Amino acid sequence: MKKYKDPTAEWAIAEAEKWERQQRRLEEKHGIKRGDIIQIIQTSYASGDGKIITQKVKARIKALYPHVVQLQLPNGITRSPTYWELERLKTGGDTDGQEIAGRK
Numbered sequence: 001m002k003k004y005k006d007p008t009a010e011w012a013i014a015e016a017e018k019w020e021r022q023q024r025r026l027e028e029k030h031g032i033k034r035g036d037i038i039q040i041i042q043t044s045y046a047s048g049d050g051k052i053i054t055q056k057v058k059a060r061i062k063a064l065y066p067h068v069v070q071l072q073l074p075n076g077i078t079r080s081p082t083y084w085e086l087e088r089l090k091t092g093g094d095t096d097g098q099e100i101a102g103r104k
Contacts, residue, residue: 023063032069
């Protein structure tokens, strides 16, 4: 009996393998892996008085793309900073190149 090959399934498998290769290359290049938990500084504004609130939060690396990394924040929100922005968030610096007031 001759086996029937499904071209759609073969294409899907090839695409999944391509995705995995890309993820491994990006993980090696940037030194982070999917599933890693990292600590970042999250900045928000207090409603009413306009004060800036900074807090350390843990985020999980969901996926890596050529120009951005996808993070899952504790509140369920997904955020996709650039790799440069991610380095700033990990060290507590703002993304405009300036350090957050009171932090060095």
